[in-house]
Amino acid sequence: MSQRPFFTLRRDLGFQLAVLYLVFVGLVLIAAYWFVDISSRQLREDISASDLALAHAIAQETYTTMSSATAAVDGLAAYSPVIEQDTEGMYDIFEKVLSVREDVNLIYRLDSSGVMYFHYPVGPDSTVGVDFSFRPYFQEALLRHEPLFSSGRISPTTNQPVATAVMPIWSSDGEFLGVVAMNIKLQFLSDTLTNIATASYNRQDIEISIVDDAGQIIAHSDSSFLLEDAHQVMPKQLSATLVTGNSGNLVARNQSGQERIYSHVPIQGSGWSVLVSRPTSSAFAVLSTFQRGTFTVLVVFLAGGLFFWGSLSRGVIRPLEKLATLSETIGMEADHPTNLDTALDAFSKRADQMGTLTRSLQQLHFAVAARLNELTTLLKTSTAVVSSLDSQTVLARILAQVEQLLDVQMSAIFVLDEEANVFRVQGSRNLPDWYAQKVMIDPQDPNSVAMRAIRTGEPVQISNTETDPSYVHKREWARMAGYRSIMAIRLTVQHTPSAVLMVARRDPYLFSEREIRLLSSFANHATMAIENAALYARSDMHLQEQTRRLEALIHSMSDGVVLEDSDGYILYANRRVQEMVNLPLQHLLHKPTRLLLEGLTHQDTASEGIQLAMQKLLSDQGIRQMEFDLMLDNQMRHLSMTLFDVQDARDILIGRGWIIEDITQRYAIERMRSILIATVSHELRTPLAAIKGYASTLLADDVEWDAASQHEFLTIISSEVDRLSKLVQDLLDMSRIEVGSLTIDRVQTHLSDLVSSAVQHAGPDLEARLRIGVPSNLPPISVDPQRIETVLRNLLENAVKYSVPDSTIQLQAELEGQQLVVRVINEGYAVSPQQGSRIFERFYRDQSTHLTSVAGMGLGLAIARSFVQVHGGKIGFEAHPNGTCVAFSVPNIVE
Secondary structure, three states: OOOOOHHHHHOOHHHHHHHHHHHHHHHHHHHHHHHHHHHHHHHHHHHHHHHHHHHHHHHHHHHHHHHHHHHHHHHHOOOHHHHOOOHHHHHHHHHHHHHHOOOEEEEEEEOOOOEEEEEEOOOOOOOOOOEOOOOHHHHHHOOOOOOEEOOOEEOOOOOOEEEEEEEEEEOOOOOEEEEEEEEEEHHHHHHHHHHHHHHHHOOOOOEEEEEOOOOEEEEEOOHHHOOOEHHHHOOHHHHHHHHHOOOEEEEEEOOOOOEEEEEEEEOOOOOOEEEEEEEHHHHOHHHHHHHHHHHHHHHHHHHHHHHHHHHHHHHHHHHHHHHHHHHOOOOOOOOOOOOHHHHHHHHHOOOOHHHHHHHHHHHHHHHHHHHHHHHHHHHHHHHHHHHOOOHHHHHHHHHHHHHHHHOOOEEEEEEEEOOOOEEEEEEEEOOOHHHHHHOOEOOOOOOOHHHHHHHHOOOEEEOOOOOOHHHHHHHHHHHHHOOOEEEEEEEOOOOOOOEEEEEEEOOOOOOOHHHHHHHHHHHHHHHHHHHHHHHHHHHHHHHHHHHHHHHHHHHOOOOEEEEEEOOOEEEEEOHHHHHHHOOOHHHOOOOEHHHHHHHHHOOOOOHHHHHHHHHHHHHOOOOEEEEEEEEEOOEEEEEEEEEEEEEOOOOOEEEEEEEEEEOHHHHHHHHHHHHHHHHHHHHHHHHHHHHHHHHHHHHOOOOOOOHHHHHHHHHHHHHHHHHHHHHHHHHHHHHHHHHOOOOOOOEEEOHHHHHHHHHHHOOHHHHOOEEEEOOOOOOOEEEOHHHHHHHHHHHHHHHHHOEOOOOOEEEEEEEEOOEEEEEEEEEEOOOOHHHHOOOOOOOOOOOOOOOOOOOOOOOHHHHHHHHHHHOOOEEEEEOOOOEEEEEEEEOOEOO
């Protein structure tokens, strides 16, 4: 058989299932291998960790035993009989120690020459007098003062394998006196290891041993290995590992070729090691069983999978391939293959799901044609619903499709008229005109088909209007309209009045369930058409209301807003813009922006330059801004104009927006801040420079100043400090005025006292020039003395600054009704009307060329005006023929 193309295989369900089956089997095998590998490694690690933990426990126990033995001999070395070689005393001591130490078989004393002096117990094989100086432990004891442990050996006294705990004995003057030693029975250690092996594993194939620093086996679970050379029975790899003094596990073959797992742990501070070993065949027996079981399960799984695949192929895949071939012809106009009916008959006879599926395909073939016709009609209906928002047009199209699909001759949609409380025809087809115009249905009519459908929510039909008893009252209408059967379906509307769809035929007819369902679908489309039209009307009203609100909001803005199209014609301008250009809205709409520019700049003296700047602003892109001045409400205002581009979703320019903001106050604040910084910097620098200069002069080491000069310098420094203090006080007063926290404390005060204090603080140049005209009978006034004194001082200082040198300055006071009026008159420069309107402003200073050198910040008159106003008084200029007259009044005079 020829090989199929690859794209055919992709459409072949059998091939796809085969691939999925192979992928599944492959994944299972991979997962099984991974699981076995991970589990095996984990089991190996657990077994190794178990043996290593046992070796650690034995090493710790052995270390405890060795520590106990070394502590014991260390204690024996402290007894006087042992130090002085008192045989009777040592007998008693050694006997007591031996009685409580089961692991000890001999305690003895060697003298300084290594000769056995005494041992316990004393037996027939006594070695007293024997020279043991050749023993390595004795040679090592000659060089240390701490206890030590010997290697394993056969004791000549007891003829048993032992290891000895040894304690060197030294006199207080450093003389070596010998050793006291204690022999530990290695058989005792071996018996302990045997018990541990049996209790831990209950097997005889585990071996536990202790190897000393000389490589001898000094303890073994099999006592026959005692004092054997460990290197002869253990693998060479293990011998090399023990030298390093590290703990760990090793799998290796012993001298007899058996593979074993070795766990080794060094014993702290002794050079000894603990070995735990057992054959890998017993150690990993569980692992081997687990691996064999897993392999068996995989074999069974593969065999079962092959059997399942064969059954699935015969019973499902092959029949599905034939059914797929058959299903491709359903709904197509092409002729069926010759064997199609034969195959369908064969499959339909099966009693299982495959037979059911085949029979369903046969039924589907006949239903598809009918459904295609229905769906085509519904699609046209859906298109009609979305094609227009006019409900009459949409309903007419829907009714036309209903008549075409259901073969009905008449149709109509009745909608509740809420004002008249009756249902009227809103859309109809093929009904007589008089019927559509005159028929009205009472919502309370119990016999109406339409009202029954609305009340029950279910379709209601009359198959024969002539024979149905419930239609007796409407039978004459049916005869006149020309229909014999009718059906009504409620329209489930939410945002519009109740409605119902009615269809009729000229002959008696009973609508089937399929036709009722289909008509319900048309009813849903009619509902959507009515709802869409209502919602559109509501949304349009809501949009108009929002537009009116937004327009009112923009109109009420203090900033000007302008919108123009991409050609530069004005689409919108709010009320503020109309005020700025002094033109009504109708003269601006759909006019070029040139008209707006001319209206904004016609009052500016540099209008040509401003227009050029604005034209450049229009030609630029992005957000751009410029500032200019404009006379509004008889006041010069400083404006900021911001332009921005309006683009659509494709970044195409569709217009521009203008925002014209009145920033006069912000501009004034920024200007005032700049003036304040410059003025304060200048006013602070002058007195500070004088103070610094005279202070440096006084501090100079190379010049000695007489008392008069020092007094002069200090006087100047004091004067400049007073000047700084007044400057700071002025700033604080102005700050209180700005934030509105200025308060006054009224007390009864004589004006003459305030004048005297003001003159005293106004400076030395004033007193000789001042002429005071305050009546002696002037009654006291209710004022804040500190504030009014500041007013007087500021006015007098200004009179001195802005008058002809050595000219007379007058201060006059008089009663005018309930007002006390004070005038300060100087001879010199007169104040012009233009200056008079601004001279009381903060930081304002006369810029006349002959007065530019006068020091000051321009706060004195501003502070004076605020202090007078807070008292309820007034301050201003009065005409004077020979100079300037500043007058202020204070009310509330106390009689």
